[in-house]
Amino acid sequence: MKSVFLILAAVLLASCACLSHEAPAAEATPIYGWLVGNCLALPDHGVHAPRDFSLVDFEHGQQRIHGIVLRKAVGQDHCPALLPDRRDVNAASGNAFYVVKLDSPSDLGIGIVGRVPAEPLSFGHCTTSEGIRFTVTRGSHWVWSGYYYLGYDVETTCAQPDNQ
Numbered sequence: 001m002k003s004v005f006l007i008l009a010a011v012l013l014a015s016c017a018c019l020s021h022e023a024p025a026a027e028a029t030p031i032y033g034w035l036v037g038n039c040l041a042l043p044d045h046g047v048h049a050p051r052d053f054s055l056v057d058f059e060h061g062q063q064r065i066h067g068i069v070l071r072k073a074v075g076q077d078h079c080p081a082l083l084p085d086r087r088d089v090n091a092a093s094g095n096a097f098y099v100v101k102l103d104s105p106s107d108l109g110i111g112i113v114g115r116v117p118a119e120p121l122s123f124g125h126c127t128t129s130e131g132i133r134f135t136v137t138r139g140s141h142w143v144w145s146g147y148y149y150l151g152y153d154v155e156t157t158c159a160q161p162d163n164q
Contacts (some may be wrong), residue, residue, distance in 0.1 A: 037080035
C-alpha cells in the first residue's frame with residue numbers, strides 16, 4: 001500500500017512539474033491581432049476567454065489600453081469584420097474573431113494577448129485600396145502583420161498597396 005501511495009505521489013508531482021514548465025512558454029510568445037470596433041481578430045490559436053490583453057490604440061496616440069477578451073464572436077455580433085459583404089475575405093486569413101471589453105473606448109488598434117515584449121516595437125497601420133494593413137516591426141524586421149478587408153474602396157496610404 002505504501003509503495004502505491006509513493007508511485008501515485010510521484011506521478012502527481014511529475015504532472016504538476018510538466019504543467020508549470022509549459023505555461024510560461026505559452027505566455028512568453030505574444031499573439032498579435034487587429035481590433036476594429038469591439039471585435040479583436042486573432043490567429044486561431046484557441047485563445048480561451050475570458051483573457052486579458054493589451055491594445056495599442058491608434059485613435060489616441062498609440063496609448064496602451066487594457067482589455068478583456070470576453071468570448072468568440074457569433075454571427076455578426078457587432079463585429080464589423082463579420083458583416084456579410086466582408087466576412088468571407090476576413091475569415092479566409094485564418095483569424096478567429098472575439099468580442100472584447102476595453103477599459104477606455106477605442107475603435108482601431110493592435111491587440112497583444114500574452115506577455116507584452118520588453119524590446120522596442122513599432123506599431124502601424126495604413127490603408128490599401130480596400131482595407132487596412134496592420135504591422136508590428138522591430139527595427140527593420142517584420143514581427144507581425146494583419147489585414148482587415150473593408151469591402152469598399154478607400155484612398156491608399158500604404159507604401160506597397162498591393163501587398164496584404
